[in-house]
Amino acid sequence: MTHGHRTVYADRNQEPYSSNRQRHHRRHCGGEGSLKLSRILVAVDGSGCADRAFHQVMELARQSGAKVHVVSVVQPPPAVGYPKEFAIQLDQILRRHANEVLEKYSGVAESDYDMKVEAIVQVGHPAKVILDVAKSRDVDLIAVGARGLSGIKELFLGSVSHAVVRGSKVPVLVVK
DSSP, X not given: OOOSSSOBOSSXXXXXXXXXXXXXXXHHBOTXXXXXXXXXXXXXXXXXXHHHHHHXXXXXXXXXXXXXXXXXXXXXXXXSSSOHHHHHHHHHHHHHHHHHXXXXXXXXXXXXXXXOOEEEEEESOHHHHHHHHHHHHTOSEEEEESSOTTGGGGGSTTOHHHHHHHHOSSOEEEEX
């Protein structure tokens, strides 16, 4: 049994079957090897990288006619170490920021690209939420910024963009 980019044979007498990569290629790529896009998810947090990812996605959507889903993830503050009132206020501030970010991008989509986007606010771990939304919307492409607003977390393995790339079943565009 050979694995990788080649056709995999269970034994010499059986018909060949395709690897996951080949099935994915047939679903998402055209005859010329170009990606077919009908639904794109872009994750935004207000950072410069996310902003560039958004504009890249809007250009791709304009060219392909794809529907754009824009997600902003609110990561809940740690439950321990802070007074309850502080945690509640911080959660409200983070939700308000996420909604403001989505309002900004929805406005830009309409004014600059004459397109409507689906704006989504979700609560949870950013990479998991992005992957869950991508799966539930059956997107063809996920776009994320290479670095977000998380600061020091980007220095460690397990950053949001890295986790999305590793966990995604569809292509991921990481924008610097």
